[in-house]
Structures are given as C-alpha cells and as structure tokens.
Amino acid sequence: MPYYGIMNPQNLEPVITRDTPTYVVINPFSRTGRESYQEVVRSVAERMNLVGDYLPESPAELVAIIQSGLSHGVTRFLIGGGDGTLSIAAQALLFSRGVLGVLPLGTGNTFAQSLGIRPWPHCLESLISGEPLALDVGQVETKNGSRTFLNSATVGITENLVKLLTPEAKRRLKWGAWAFNVRKALEESDTFHITLEYQGRVESYRTRQLVVAKGRNLAGPIFSTPHAHHHDGKLHVFSLGSHDWWSLIRVAALLLVGRHINDASAHYNAVEEIRVTTDPPRVIDIDGDLWDTTPATFRVQVRALWVITGLPGTKTESSRG
Structure with a gap:
C-alpha cells in the first residue's frame, strides 16, 4: 500500500478547535x-x-x-x-x-x-x-508494497494467534480472547531461522518470535521496552524464545517486568532500519492484522x-x- 500523505508535519502544525x-x-x-x-x-x-x-x-x-x-x-x-x-x-x-x-x-x-x-x-x-x-511510526516494506505500524510488527507465534482469534471471540471475551488462545498458538508454533541486517552488522539465530516495536506499549499495558516512546526515532527489536521452551518462558516473564532487553537470548537492538530474512518465509503481523511475508525491511518514519x-x-x- 503506498503513502497518501502530501506534506511533512514538521513544516505545518495543524490547529484543532471545535470548528475544525x-x-x-x-x-x-x-x-x-x-x-x-x-x-x-x-x-x-x-x-x-x-x-x-x-x-x-x-x-x-x-x-x-x-x-x-x-x-x-x-x-x-x-x-x-x-x-x-x-x-x-x-x-x-x-x-x-x-x-x-x-x-x-x-x-x-x-x-x-x-x-x-x-x-x-x-x-x-x-x-x-x-x-x-x-x-x-514504523514502516515495513516487502517486494509487494509497504505498511505502516503504530505499535509493533511481529513474525512467528502471533501468526497462529491471530488466525485463532475470531471476531466473535474478540467481541465476547475482549482481552481474554488473546489469553484463551495463547497456549494453542504456542503448541502450533516452531522455531525458524532468522537473519537480521542492521548498522553494517549481520546477525543470525533461531527463534520463535521476532518483535519490531515502535512506541511505548507492545500489547495492552505491556511495555515494549522501559524507555521506548513514540518520538524516540527508533525501532525496538527483540526475540522471544530460541530452540528450547524454557528460553521463551524466561524472556516472556522478563518482558512482563520490563527486563527482557537485558537477556542475551532476546538479541535486543534499537535501530532506525533493519532488514529481516527468515527461513522459511514467515507472515508478518501488523498491529494484529496478518499482511505479507518476509523478507522485509523495517524502518522508522520520524x-x-x-x-x-x-x-x-x-x-x-x-x-x-
């Protein structure tokens, strides 16, 4: 999807009143x-x-x-x-x-x-x-187009989770719909190989979930990182889980208390742009909507x-x- 905006907001600051x-x-x-x-x-x-x-x-x-x-x-x-x-x-x-x-x-x-x-x-x-x-905001670009994200773009477990969430379940259970289906999504997920290219570096490992966050919150009240915000000019990139389930449980628990970025298996980085390749190609979840597949380039739009x-x-x- 292309961009439709026409002017940089740094040059024209809109004024909002009742008559707008x-x-x-x-x-x-x-x-x-x-x-x-x-x-x-x-x-x-x-x-x-x-x-x-x-x-x-x-x-x-x-x-x-x-x-x-x-x-x-x-x-x-x-x-x-x-x-x-x-x-x-x-x-x-x-x-x-x-x-x-x-x-x-x-x-x-x-x-x-x-x-x-x-x-x-x-x-x-x-x-x-x-x-x-x-x-x-965040932007993700593939060979088929680009999409904006406000909270996060993810690859891995969330693909199965989003598929399990029906509109009826979300209306009836609200946030409980996510919690209710997490276990099943985990059971149906496996590790995959990922390669990250950023700031002249190349990093490869196996994981169950990659998170590219833009902003303060990752999901509901859960913070992406303790210091992230919507005007820091950075994407916050980290992984959840490697080949063993214990690593996923450990990093997820640290995520809830805002200490996940200090865990080596999270592979945390704050970047302006990052290229992500997975084997096999994986579906990208954009703020809860399944979109295109990897490989993809993620960047911040300041x-x-x-x-x-x-x-x-x-x-x-x-x-x-």
Missing part, C-alpha cells in the same frame, strides 16, 4: 464499532464541526474516505476501531496536515493506551480541543503523523527540531 472540519470514520467490524456508531456521530455533531460520517466496509474504502477528506480540506479524522484499523488510517494520513483522533473501539486498543487516550466517551473532550503531537493524544506535557518534547 471533522470526519468520523468507524470500522463496523471492530469490537464495538457498529453499536457505538450512532452515539459517536450524535456526540461529535453536537460538539464539533462534523462534515462527514462513514462506516467503511473495507480497508480500501477507509483509505479512499481519508483521501477524499484531505482533498476537501478536512483536518480532524476521528477513526474508530482497533489497532489494525488505526494503522491503515495512519498510513493514509502520513506526512499530511490531517490529524488522527483515536476512538478506542477495538479489542486491545494498545495504541490508545500508550498515548493515555481514555475509552469512549471519556476521550471526547480531548478530541475537541486537544493539541496534536507529531509522532513517529514525526510522520499528527495525533491528538491524552498525554500531558508532551508537546514541547515531541516537537523539538
């Missing part, structure tokens, strides 16, 4: 998207300058709606859904003056949690007049996306040149 032209775009297939749609539209119409509301039936339609809005002067795009929906919307907004407003209507809502964005309807006030921040966040006191730090 606004679209509401909600994924009807997200956990609470369809049932929340009427309430969201009504609330936004009462408090903001709503000029369009949509329930796109596909990612392509979501992108087309945002493209149309940008060409007609719409600045604030309130996107409802989960992390996969937000990453698709983000790609359409990259390097433009369009501002992403997050409506957390998905299952994990990891991106929203990482930015201190409260659940609907408590996030409404910040969406009205919150200051937009220019954040970094200050590429304007987002209305719930974080206090971040504007000055994230906007420094």
Whole structure:
C-alpha cells in the first residue's frame, strides 16, 4: 500500500478547535464499532464541526474516505476501531496536515493506551480541543508494497494467534480472547531461522518470535521496552524464545517486568532500519492484522503523523527540531 500523505508535519502544525472540519470514520467490524456508531456521530455533531460520517466496509474504502477528506480540506479524522484499523488510517494520513483522533473501539486498543487516550466517551473532550503531537511510526516494506505500524510488527507465534482469534471471540471475551488462545498458538508454533541486517552488522539465530516495536506499549499495558516512546526515532527489536521452551518462558516473564532487553537470548537492538530474512518465509503481523511475508525491511518514519493524544506535557518534547 503506498503513502497518501502530501506534506511533512514538521513544516505545518495543524490547529484543532471545535470548528475544525471533522470526519468520523468507524470500522463496523471492530469490537464495538457498529453499536457505538450512532452515539459517536450524535456526540461529535453536537460538539464539533462534523462534515462527514462513514462506516467503511473495507480497508480500501477507509483509505479512499481519508483521501477524499484531505482533498476537501478536512483536518480532524476521528477513526474508530482497533489497532489494525488505526494503522491503515495512519498510513493514509502520513506526512499530511490531517490529524488522527483515536476512538478506542477495538479489542486491545494498545495504541490508545500508550498515548493515555481514555475509552469512549471519556476521550471526547480531548478530541475537541486537544493539541496534536507529531509522532513517529514504523514502516515495513516487502517486494509487494509497504505498511505502516503504530505499535509493533511481529513474525512467528502471533501468526497462529491471530488466525485463532475470531471476531466473535474478540467481541465476547475482549482481552481474554488473546489469553484463551495463547497456549494453542504456542503448541502450533516452531522455531525458524532468522537473519537480521542492521548498522553494517549481520546477525543470525533461531527463534520463535521476532518483535519490531515502535512506541511505548507492545500489547495492552505491556511495555515494549522501559524507555521506548513514540518520538524516540527508533525501532525496538527483540526475540522471544530460541530452540528450547524454557528460553521463551524466561524472556516472556522478563518482558512482563520490563527486563527482557537485558537477556542475551532476546538479541535486543534499537535501530532506525533493519532488514529481516527468515527461513522459511514467515507472515508478518501488523498491529494484529496478518499482511505479507518476509523478507522485509523495517524502518522508522520520524514525526510522520499528527495525533491528538491524552498525554500531558508532551508537546514541547515531541516537537523539538
């Protein structure tokens, strides 16, 4: 998928007020998207300058709606859904003056949690007049195209986990759907050979899971690394598990307490760009959506996306040149 944005956000800082032209775009297939749609539209119409509301039936339609809005002067795009929906919307907004407003209507809502964005309807006030921040995003590129990711792109166990998660399970069990299927996903996963090329170095080993994280949270409240954030200009790359199950259990336990990057088997690195090759080729999970396969190049796009966040006191730090 190509980029659709038209301008670098470092040059034009958008101003958000009640009168800012606004679209509401909600994924009807997200956990609470369809049932929340009427309430969201009504609330936004009462408090903001709503000029369009949509329930796109596909990612392509979501992108087309945002493209149309940008060409007609719409600045604030309130996107409802989960992390996969937000990453698709983000790609359409990259390097433009369009501002992403997050409506957390998905299952994990990891991106929203990482930015201190409260659940609907408590996030409404910040969406009205919150200051937009220019954040970094991740980009993964294969021979077939490129995709933006906001939280993480992964290879390995998560492929089986995503396949096991049905929309009904996510609606009914919420985060429990992930926990319920983790054991089965692990049982169906095996190690694979991986080669990483970065900063003039080449590193090869066997693993069960590779994580390329961009931002503070990896999944829900779990941090990717203790010091990662959405404007550090880095991707945080690490592995979970090698040939034995004990290594996976050890690193996963360390991940929960933020100490995994100190474990040698995690192979942790903070990079701006990294080339990943696997044998055999593996499917890449982009913020919970299965996409293309390896080999792939991952890179950070610095200050590429304007987002209305719930974080206090971040504007000055994230906007420094």
